[in-house]
Amino acid sequence: MQAAATIVRRLVSTRSSRGARCITSVVQDPGIPDFDVKNEPLLGYLAGSQELQQLEAALQKHGSAVADVPIVIGDEEIRTDLVRYQPRPHDHKNPVAKFYHATPEVVQKAIDNSLSVRETWEKVPLAEKIAIFHRAADLMATKYRMDLNATTMLGQSKTIIQAEIDAAAELVDFLRFNAFFAKELCKWQPISEDRSVTKNSMRMRGLEGFVAAVSPFNFTAIGGNLASAPALMGNVVVWKPSDTAVLSNYTAYRILREAGMPPGVINFVPADGPVYGDTVTASPHLAVVNFTGSVPTFQHLWKQVGNNIASYHSFPRLVGECGGKNYHFIHPSADAATVAPATMRSAFEFGGQKCSACSRMYVPRSRWDEIRSRMLDIHKEIRVGDPLKKETFYGAVIDEKAFKRIQSYIEHAKSSPNLEVIAGGGCDSSVGYFVEPTIVVSRDPDERILQEEIFGPVLSVFVYEDGQEAATLEMIGRCPYALTGAVFSQDQAFAEFALEKMKMTCGNFYINDKSTGSVVGQQPFGGGRISGTNDKAGGPHYMLKYCSPQAVKETFVPLTEWKYPYME
Numbered sequence: 001m002q003a004a005a006t007i008v009r010r011l012v013s014t015r016s017s018r019g020a021r022c023i024t025s026v027v028q029d030p031g032i033p034d035f036d037v038k039n040e041p042l043l044g045y046l047a048g049s050q051e052l053q054q055l056e057a058a059l060q061k062h063g064s065a066v067a068d069v070p071i072v073i074g075d076e077e078i079r080t081d082l083v084r085y086q087p088r089p090h091d092h093k094n095p096v097a098k099f100y101h102a103t104p105e106v107v108q109k110a111i112d113n114s115l116s117v118r119e120t121w122e123k124v125p126l127a128e129k130i131a132i133f134h135r136a137a138d139l140m141a142t143k144y145r146m147d148l149n150a151t152t153m154l155g156q157s158k159t160i161i162q163a164e165i166d167a168a169a170e171l172v173d174f175l176r177f178n179a180f181f182a183k184e185l186c187k188w189q190p191i192s193e194d195r196s197v198t199k200n201s202m203r204m205r206g207l208e209g210f211v212a213a214v215s216p217f218n219f220t221a222i223g224g225n226l227a228s229a230p231a232l233m234g235n236v237v238v239w240k241p242s243d244t245a246v247l248s249n250y251t252a253y254r255i256l257r258e259a260g261m262p263p264g265v266i267n268f269v270p271a272d273g274p275v276y277g278d279t280v281t282a283s284p285h286l287a288v289v290n291f292t293g294s295v296p297t298f299q300h301l302w303k304q305v306g307n308n309i310a311s312y313h314s315f316p317r318l319v320g321e322c323g324g325k326n327y328h329f330i331h332p333s334a335d336a337a338t339v340a341p342a343t344m345r346s347a348f349e350f351g352g353q354k355c356s357a358c359s360r361m362y363v364p365r366s367r368w369d370e371i372r373s374r375m376l377d378i379h380k381e382i383r384v385g386d387p388l389k390k391e392t393f394y395g396a397v398i399d400e401k402a403f404k405r406i407q408s409y410i411e412h413a414k415s416s417p418n419l420e421v422i423a424g425g426g427c428d429s430s431v432g433y434f435v436e437p438t439i440v441v442s443r444d445p446d447e448r449i450l451q452e453e454i455f456g457p458v459l460s461v462f463v464y465e466d467g468q469e470a471a472t473l474e475m476i477g478r479c480p481y482a483l484t485g486a487v488f489s490q491d492q493a494f495a496e497f498a499l500e501k502m503k504m505t506c507g508n509f510y511i512n513d514k515s516t517g518s519v520v521g522q523q524p525f526g527g528g529r530i531s532g533t534n535d536k537a538g539g540p541h542y543m544l545k546y547c548s549p550q551a552v553k554e555t556f557v558p559l560t561e562w563k564y565p566y567m568e
Contacts, residue, residue: 029186032127037180039519040141040169045160051146055160058146059388062096062247063154069099069250072268073110074117080106084270086246089157089396090386090432096155097247102271107238107279110267114210114236115285117264122206122234126186129232130179136228136259137175140168144255151248152220157395157432159387162350163220167248170221173520174538178229181540190551199554204547206234208314209287211546212280213237214273214301216292217244217398218353224252225537226290227266233546235287237266240276244398277301284311288546291320292355295453295530298322319545321525321532323355323453324483326506326515327476329498330363330371331489332466338512339488340374346486346514347459348382348437351394353402356484356508356516356525360450361461362472368463372422375439379423382437396432397456403433406456409449410438413458418444424457445475453481473498477505483527484518486510507534 043051066085070077082101088094102110140148145168152158152167182204190200211230215223227239241249253268269276277297280286281304289305291298298320305316328343346358363371387395397403407427413419424438437457442450449460464472476485485506487498495511502509507527508518518525524539526532535542 029126029183031125032130032183032186035180035183037176037521039521040172040176042161042164042169045164054146055149058150059153062147062150066095067097067247067250069097069246069270071100071102071106071110071270072253073106074113074263074267078102078106082272084243086155086244087399088154088432089244089398090434092396092400092429092432096151097250099243099246099250099270102269102275104275104279107269107271107276108283110238110269111210111280111283111285113264114238114267117262118206118208118210118236121231121236121262121265124234126182126204126234129234130183132256132260133175133179133228133232136256136261137172137179139255139259140175140252141172144251147251148220148248148255151251152245153387155247156217156220156245156398157387158350159392159394160390162387162394167220167252170219170520171224171252174221174225175228177521177538178225178232178543181543182232184540185543185547197555197557199556201552201554203550203552204233205550207287207317207546207548209285209312209316210280210283211235211237211288211290212276212286213239213290214276214293214297215239215241215245215249217242218350218355220245220248220252222292222537223249224256226292227253228256229537229542230288230290230546231261231265233543235546236264237290238280239266239268240271240273241268243270246270273297277304281305281308282311284313286312286316287314288317288319291318293322295322298532317545319533319535321355321483321527321535321537322530323455323481324506324527324531325359325451325453325479325481326356326484327479327486328358328361328515329473329476329485329487330361330367331469331487331491331494331498332364332366333490333494334367334488335490335512336367336370336374339371340378342486342488342514343459344375344378344382344437346516348394348457349516351384351397351435352457352459353397353455354516355531356518357455358459358486358515359454360476361459362476363461363463364466364469365463366466376423379437379439384434384436394437394457396434398433400429400433402456403427403429403435406435406454406458409452409454409456409458410435410440413438413440413449416447418442418447419449445472451479469494470497470501473501477502479505480529481527481531482506482529483531484508484510484515486513486515488512504528507531507536 085095086097148167424436426436520538524536526534
């Protein structure tokens, strides 16, 4: 750990356009104490453990009453007549929270309030912003860890381990790593050939305007990250949480405020999607749309921004992650003992409601019987039900709309002559929105169940002929999504071939590992094509989306002659 006033320089030799030697440097801002960062460890929640007892107490606290969640603008709590309820997906007649949708006027009020504090917040030194983020991360890792986990389990039907990975560890990681990357981003300084003549420097500014953050239900951590990462870089944010993740997101928001986030820097504004979208895209002060959700919604927001482009004070930045149709490709040399559990976990953890979940699998004919048998053996042991029970592998899908969409794909699979349901297929919404883990084999590689995002516990399999590995990879690559993908092969030469062949098919590529499970700082996350703008949340590149660099040149030898020497 370096002292706060220590300036760290790493001199790099390069050459200027005129051939002279010059110096670029990496400089630690003396106002920012240097620090390292590491991933938050996961707790085990074993029987009799202290953390399990604490979690059970938090579940009892949050599960025994319906929380009242207001709109928060500045320091003002607002409750409109547009009352909504967040159900427990696994017990949909029993809501976990009551909340309120903002009207267009309330959304505009949030924008105006954020803009009123933008200049003051932007001027706060980065060191002070980092200190707030460190306090928030520490509070989330300790005092409020179980509140985050419990509200995520109850409101989003996550199991203990899925909530721990998401609402605790990943959210803490986002705060700590984003602070680290912001600090590192400010270290690089441009070339100054002769500092007695000219000093060149670079500073990172916040953007002019406000950030519209639209977060999804499936990861509490994504909600916290979409709202907080821009704020760290000096921006103000109007945060629209998902209606189906309001309680956990509000918990994260309150922790940020307790950690010292000033009022108005992030305004918490649940709202109907079109009301929010129409209002924020109509504002001339829109600086960023920071989005995770469906392709049609992001495309609609993009069109709205395009239609209004002449009215904005700047060109709004569009940051989007839109899901995927993620693949596992199995080479004939693959280890079946790895393939089966990796694919079942990837496809069915959290009911397949992960952007990175394996949705399609390609298996060689020679290995299908063995791999199928192993997968069906695992399938028999999977328990779907109340996520609060330790034996449950996954709970309910998020809501009735999702349930009906997933059910329609399963019914299609049951009725299509090209498809065979070999496991699962049951759906029951009488108590909760429960869908059995379903495995479908397709005889047609272009069948829509192998091309369209389902976002549920449905795995589609295509059995390809041995010797057609390269052709099958080509076929996989024609999919419009490009988020995650995995190749399982013990043939190193083929794995290297596939790595190059599938370069454009996903933003996160895995070799002999499942397509889910990216970790902040280890596998920065994001994809291309219609999967999104691939800004790599959890990595250093992500923070550049939310700042506006300014190059500064200070001259110590003034210019006194307008003519060049050769003109004499």
